[in-house]
Amino acid sequence: MSTHHAVFPTQPDDAFIAAWRTHIEGTGYPELFANVSTSKPEQDEGIELLSEEIRVPVGLREGGSRVPCPFCSRHGPKFERGRMAYFPIEHVVRFIGRHCAIKHFGENYHDAEKRYRQQAACREYITFWKEMAARRDELEDFFAQIEPVAANLAFVRRQIDDQAPGFASFLYGELVQSNGDLVIVTHTGVKDRHGNAVDERKSIGRAVGRSLLAREFDPKKAIDKAKAAMHDLTVDLPGWSPDDHETTMAIVNRGWKAVKGLRALVDLRTELADAQRFLEPKNLRVIERWANDPSSPIVSLTLRRDGKQLLIRSGSYAGKHYSNAIVPETTFAALPPVSHPIVGSIPLK
């Protein structure tokens, strides 16, 4: 006997879905949970998916048989992987095999899949909003540690660009080419058996911190994005139900922007930590030493920092450059550590 429980005028709530899921995992019988129908769907359109694909532990069923299919095999075993679904015209929920549902509903199934993903994203953003509200102090603290360093490094970079236009991109290009490995070549005077000079290549160190010189280095942009995201997170999301498509899309849109803004802040932390290292005297010294070696593509380079002064004097195929930039002390203030709770609580995208 198939069952038909027309008791859902709207989508079942999250508690029902969670309990159904637990029942499936514990028994292997998705079709025997309270108020789940096994009748054949009468409608051709209007299907809402309530779960991702679930692998039913059919080993728990009598004889390890597969799950019957409401579409084509109501009494015989048919599938192992299926989804919870809601049929809004009939007011019922069923557990359906993926392949049969696609066959039966076609385009409508694909639309339902799309809506399901949007609803799932919406749920995640609602949870994210709550989590960020609970972590407000940590977020403020994270931001407050990053902002002054961002402003100072942007200031340093701006002075270099104003006083020595083109220098940053020139040196960046050179350092990218060798991935920071500073290699000098010495002519040994020895020739191999073909009469070619034998050159000795020697790495004298590694240049770090080239983020500071990158074309896309723009801490202000990331700070502005993060600020906007942090502001939006203080504004509550509207009340939501899965069948309200317009609100779903509004939440997805705001959620996506907020995550993107905070992700920019987390990425900025990494970028700034790198950029700070460029200005370490030891790093500047090894770059200078490499640049002044006759085998480097640079004719001459003075690159040194004395406290708050960063001196650059360069002659190369890219032209002559001179800059004397101010580096505020707080440029080197400590950034929040990678272990800061905010770093791990922002989704990757």
Ligand SMILES: [Zn+2]
């Ligand atoms: Zn079927």
